[in-house]
Amino acid sequence: MTTADATTTRGTTLPMSEGGTAGRLGRALRTPGGAVFVLVAVLLVCVIAANPNFGEPGSLVRFIGRTAPIAIAAMGQYFVIVSGEFDLSMGSVVTMQVVLAGNFIGQDESRILPVMLLMFALGALVGVVNGLATTLLKVPSFIVTLGTMLALSGLVLYLTGGAATGNPVDSFRQIGRGGIQDVPILDVIPYPAIILLVLAIAAFWLMRRPFGRTLVAVGDNPQAVHLSGSATWWLKTRAFILSSLAATVAGIILVGYAGVHPSVGQGYEFTAITAVVVGGVVLGGGRGWVLSAAAGAFALELLFTLLNFVGVASTWRDTVQGVIIIVAVAIGARAWQGGRRRRSAEPITPGAEPRQTGTTPTTPPDPGTT
Template sequence: MTWRPRLADGTAPVLVVLAVLLVALAVTGPAYAEPAGYLALLKRAAPLVLLAIGQYFVIASGGFDLSVGSLVTAEVVIAARLVEGDDANTAWVIALLLCFGVLVGLVNGLITTKLLVPSFIVTLGMLLVLDGAVFLWTGGAPRGALSPSFRVFGRGGFDVPVLGQVPWSVLVLLAALVGAALFMRGGTGRTLLAVGDNDTAVRLAGGRVDLLRVVAFVLSGLLAAVAAILLAGFAGVSAQVGTGLEFRAITAVVLGGVVLGGGRGSVVAAAAGALTLEALFSLLNLLGVSGALETAVQGLIIIAAVAYAARGGGSRRVLRPRRSDPVTP
């Protein structure tokens, strides 16, 4: 019998919500009367969308990655310390940051698959390790400075007729999204979804389950590194720059209709979920709603998404074992 993953897109609902929010922004905020307002929204949302894409790979394969927020903070702190405001250091430091992101993802993936430690615990431990290392290194006050050529990725752009200046971060975001969508349309991406849905069936069909899960964590770490580069250029250096981003990324993914537990969802929907979340917070800010409400909104979205899936509204019950799944190969 040939194993075929049962795919569920779920992109349409989140796109409808996103469209409504964009219209609401245009009505509420004068800045959104021009394309520049929406480009600025994409620029702010780019790091979160990249994190959501990376989180999607891990969640779709049946895991979690709670380390990405701390990884972003560590990357920004390392960048400032090594660049020291010198443009000559930009290229090799960026290469180092990307390698560090891949390394963290690789460690997360190997411990999860080879030592059989739940990904929630592994990445929670990595979060604490990175937080502790950053605090020990900086004492809570990062040193160093980013060079102008480093910050151009998060702040700079290029001119396009009619649209005006398009940020480089938007171009990076589009390239990552297209690459992720093409990856998920291929055989490896479809098998990755199948792993999250029923890893036993994939093993029986000859699939390399452990390798695919490691790849998911590596991609998450790599995209977190890219997000850190963009966020550092946009927001500057801080020891709290990545705080809470892991939960925002998870919220964005479930808002996009991706089922916690794996096997369901679209990477485009996950990215749209991140943009929807950023648009929602921008609208709340324009309406004068306290920023403290953001955390509550994220929590409500996660609870509602899990409850919806557990009651059968999603295509998989994430909180209960499925009797149809074989216990042993």
């Protein structure tokens, strides 16, 4: 359906460079990836209206710190989703890292660094396995990551006997719950907030690199990317590695918050996917911005905070989350469709380029090759 329109967008000037900065910003905010920032702003105003204390800089920064793990996980999941795949193993990776930290670090501070290296190595290994099984064995990523999810969580539960074990030394848990003390105005800057900021900048930079741009392209049309000489298997494998590493970081932060328990991280994959989708990233790949995914996580958390303040029973939380994601995606589907003549208005302008210059975005069997 978008085939015909894709050809008409070829013009003398690129639409994305039309208009001033304000005009481009306005157009960007009308795409699902931009609208999520408006949603965050609106929700923030609502939460502050419901509870004025929340608006104080100190509590805002603490909120950012609390949301950091899920935002980081969402950014990791973004890499996989934008390349056209799923990562359902994320929750199990979080659980695995939490349990690893609990069992191996213990009360010995000198072990923090080696064990963290081990955690990152194992996280990367899970990503490599996911990526290679998806790309080289040609198993749908949904099934691969479902398999790793079952295998990892089964293994962790087997090794721990399903109960909480060990408790890492406090200085390690400080990564999750500590912060820089005695800062003027803010009082305390939580370490998770700083980690989130650094990772967000890194992800932003990465998505502007050739890797990021090709990754978006591979989600949109893997055949075109393959024909233009990119190693799609290595691109997607790197996306899976990033996702698992993000889950590892989220796990390290969660140890500080939640302590060690095999149930930490359960359902994290679906929360992360929800956040990514609320951030306007299209399942199936090729569209969306990494910072929108992080903003999607904030929108979700703000919504839960709002429900909390308004006094809705916590059992309804799931229902609201369900309604929100359906509505968000329904509106998103409409907006992407309605805006397809100005598709360049979406925030990832450079990454969007390969899509505009030709091939059919929706159907992989390219009619041109028959």
